[in-house]
Amino acid sequence: MIVNFKIRNILSIRSEQCLSFEPTSDTFKTEEYCYEVKENVKLLKIGIIYGANASGKSNILGALAFFRKLMVEGVSDKTEELDFEPFLLDDVSRNEKSSLEMSFYLNKERYNLKIEFDKKRIYSEVLSFYPGTQPAVLYDRQYNAEEDKSDVIFGGKLELGKEDKVTIIGNSINNRTVLAAFGMSNVATSRLNIVYDYFKKDIANVLHPKTLLSSYTKKHLDKDKNGKLKRFLIKFLKASDFNIENLEIKEEEITITPEMLKMLQVIPGSEEVKNDVLKKGTITNSELVFVHKTNDGEFSLSEGYESEGTMRFMGLGVLLEQLLLQGRTIPIDEVESSLHYELLSYFIKLFLLNSKKASQLILSTHDLNLLDEDFIRRDIIWFTEKDDDNGETKLVRLSSLGLHKNLSPYNAYRQGKLVKLPFLGSLFLDIEEEE
Incomplete structure (x- = not known):
C-alpha cells in the first residue's frame, strides 16, 4: 500500500507536491477507512482529489501511471526519450531535472523508491527498505557523466549473485530504470521480485472517463x-x-x-x-x-441497448472485486463519469465496508456531493488549484485547512473558503455583429 507519493517538475506540477495516505489523528470510522499494514501502522484505503478543470488533478494520476511505466516497461533502446513533459510555464523548469518518489508497504515492510530524471536519462534511482528502524539500501544508481553511463551499487540485503548483478547493470541503460532492467533479466529471485510484482500487478493503469469497459x-x-x-x-x-x-x-x-x-x-x-x-x-x-x-x-x-452508465458501473464492479479479493491500487480519473451520484456513493461505501485486503482507491472527481456526506473523513479529501502567479498545481489536504468540525466542507468549498474557485466573469458578452 502507498504511504505517500511525491511529484516534482512534471506537467503542471513544478514544486514538490505530496499525496499522502497516512491518516491524521482523527478517529472517525477508522476501521472502515484504514488498513493495518504492520502492527500499529495503518494507512488510508482511499484518496479523493477535487479540482477545477485544468487545475492538475488528472496530472497527479498521470504522474503515478508514468512512475509505474518507468518501473515495469522501460524503453526499447538508449535513443528513446522518456514520455513526459516537465513544467513548461517558465524558462527554468524545462531545463531542470524532474523527480518522483513513493513510500509503500509490502509484506509488513516499508520500502522507498526515488528517481530523478529528464527526458534523455535517469540521473539517480535509489530503492531502500526498512528491516528495522534504519533503512537498508537495495540498490543505488547514479549517472556517471564522464563515461556517460549508470553506476549501480547493490546493497548486501539484496542477496543477489555477482553474475546476476552484472546482468541487471548491463540492462540498466541511461534511460531505463534498474527495476525495469531487472524485469527483463534472467536472474535469481530476490527482494526485487516483490517490488517489481507490486508495480506490475498490484498498481493498475489509470481508468479514464472515456475508457470503454x-x-x-x-x-x-x-x-x-x-x-x-x-x-x-x-x-x-x-x-x-x-x-x-x-x-x-x-x-x-x-x-x-x-x-x-x-x-x-x-x-x-x-x-x-x-x-x-x-x-x-x-x-x-x-x-x-x-x-x-x-x-x-x-x-x-445485448450490450448495445444498455446505457453507458450501466456498462461503466458493471466495469467498476470488476474492479471492485479485484479490490476486495486481490489487494490492488486502482486510480480512476473522473470516477463520476456516466454515473448517478447515488451509484458513486454506493460504490465507495461497498469498498470501504468490505475491503479486507491491502487495496487502495485513488479517485479524481467533480462531484461535490461527497463533500456533503457525513460518512466522509476529511483526511481523504484533496484539492488541486493553480497558483495565480506562475500557473503551477498545488495539492492541498482538506484536513490541513483548519475547517471547524461542525462546518460543512461542501458549503465552505462552494463559498471559496477552502481553495480558489474559477472566476467565471460576467454573463454578458460584448459581441459585435459583422455584416
Whole structure:
C-alpha cells in the first residue's frame, strides 16, 4: 500500500507536491477507512482529489501511471526519450531535472523508491527498505557523466549473485530504470521480485472517463471458469437497483469480407495474430447479453441497448472485486463519469465496508456531493488549484485547512473558503455583429 507519493517538475506540477495516505489523528470510522499494514501502522484505503478543470488533478494520476511505466516497461533502446513533459510555464523548469518518489508497504515492510530524471536519462534511482528502524539500501544508481553511463551499487540485503548483478547493470541503460532492467533479466529471485510484482500487478493503469469497459469486462468473464466473478457482478448490479437477473457472453463467428480485410491490413497490431485470423478466415465477435426481469417476464438485451452508465458501473464492479479479493491500487480519473451520484456513493461505501485486503482507491472527481456526506473523513479529501502567479498545481489536504468540525466542507468549498474557485466573469458578452 502507498504511504505517500511525491511529484516534482512534471506537467503542471513544478514544486514538490505530496499525496499522502497516512491518516491524521482523527478517529472517525477508522476501521472502515484504514488498513493495518504492520502492527500499529495503518494507512488510508482511499484518496479523493477535487479540482477545477485544468487545475492538475488528472496530472497527479498521470504522474503515478508514468512512475509505474518507468518501473515495469522501460524503453526499447538508449535513443528513446522518456514520455513526459516537465513544467513548461517558465524558462527554468524545462531545463531542470524532474523527480518522483513513493513510500509503500509490502509484506509488513516499508520500502522507498526515488528517481530523478529528464527526458534523455535517469540521473539517480535509489530503492531502500526498512528491516528495522534504519533503512537498508537495495540498490543505488547514479549517472556517471564522464563515461556517460549508470553506476549501480547493490546493497548486501539484496542477496543477489555477482553474475546476476552484472546482468541487471548491463540492462540498466541511461534511460531505463534498474527495476525495469531487472524485469527483463534472467536472474535469481530476490527482494526485487516483490517490488517489481507490486508495480506490475498490484498498481493498475489509470481508468479514464472515456475508457470503454465492456471489453475489459468480457476479458475477465472469459477467464472466470468457476463463475465467481459473474455471480459477484449479478449481485452487484441487482443490489444497485438494476433489474438485471443474469448476464452471458454471446460469441459469433463472422466471415472476413474484402472490406474487413483492408481494415485488418492497416490497423496496428501483431502480424502473427493477423496472419492467424486471415488463415482462419473468420473473426470471433463477442458481446454481453443482459437478462432483465420485469413483471411481464425475462427479456434479453445485448450490450448495445444498455446505457453507458450501466456498462461503466458493471466495469467498476470488476474492479471492485479485484479490490476486495486481490489487494490492488486502482486510480480512476473522473470516477463520476456516466454515473448517478447515488451509484458513486454506493460504490465507495461497498469498498470501504468490505475491503479486507491491502487495496487502495485513488479517485479524481467533480462531484461535490461527497463533500456533503457525513460518512466522509476529511483526511481523504484533496484539492488541486493553480497558483495565480506562475500557473503551477498545488495539492492541498482538506484536513490541513483548519475547517471547524461542525462546518460543512461542501458549503465552505462552494463559498471559496477552502481553495480558489474559477472566476467565471460576467454573463454578458460584448459581441459585435459583422455584416
